[in-house]
Amino acid sequence: MSAPGPEVCVGAVAVDDGRLLLVRRGRGPAQGEWSVPGGRVERGETLAEAVVRELAEETGIEGVCGALIDWVERVDDRHHHVIFDFAVEVLDAHPPVAGDDAAEAAWVPLDQVAELRLVEGLAELLHAHGILEVIA
Numbered sequence: 001m002s003a004p005g006p007e008v009c010v011g012a013v014a015v016d017d018g019r020l021l022l023v024r025r026g027r028g029p030a031q032g033e034w035s036v037p038g039g040r041v042e043r044g045e046t047l048a049e050a051v052v053r054e055l056a057e058e059t060g061i062e063g064v065c066g067a068l069i070d071w072v073e074r075v076d077d078r079h080h081h082v083i084f085d086f087a088v089e090v091l092d093a094h095p096p097v098a099g100d101d102a103a104e105a106a107w108v109p110l111d112q113v114a115e116l117r118l119v120e121g122l123a124e125l126l127h128a129h130g131i132l133e134v135i136a
Helices: 047-059 110-115 122-128
Strands: 007-016 019-025 038-040 063-075 080-090 102-109
Touching: 007 047, 007 063, 019 047, 019 110, 038 047, 047 063, 047 080, 047 102, 063 122, 102 110, 110 122
Parallel strands: 007 080
Antiparallel strands: 007 019, 007 038, 019 102, 063 080
16 A cells, blocks of 8 residues: 655644743654644645644634745655644643643743754754754
């Protein structure tokens, strides 16, 4: 059986009061690693709609999708994800509640993000776009 074709995914980069909203993946190829909230775009859904939906599903936080920050590809033997990461304006920065496939959700101070076990390439992407000052 051949692997499925590329899947379009989104990520929500939400920064509020010097903190970044992160989720620890509860399943899938990045299980146990921290990432920005996000996931697959559903059929008939725009990228912006997917960002807002995934943010709410994984953290219980409402937001407005802003500008595209960057995109990345993750390819392995079983998956091919094309991920579009968008800036998000949070409407209410209350404590997040992990939902959907997130094992944990938290507002993490920006100067502590690089200390976590992040998904591959996230620290570099955030650093390249001025969100993180230090990545090591």
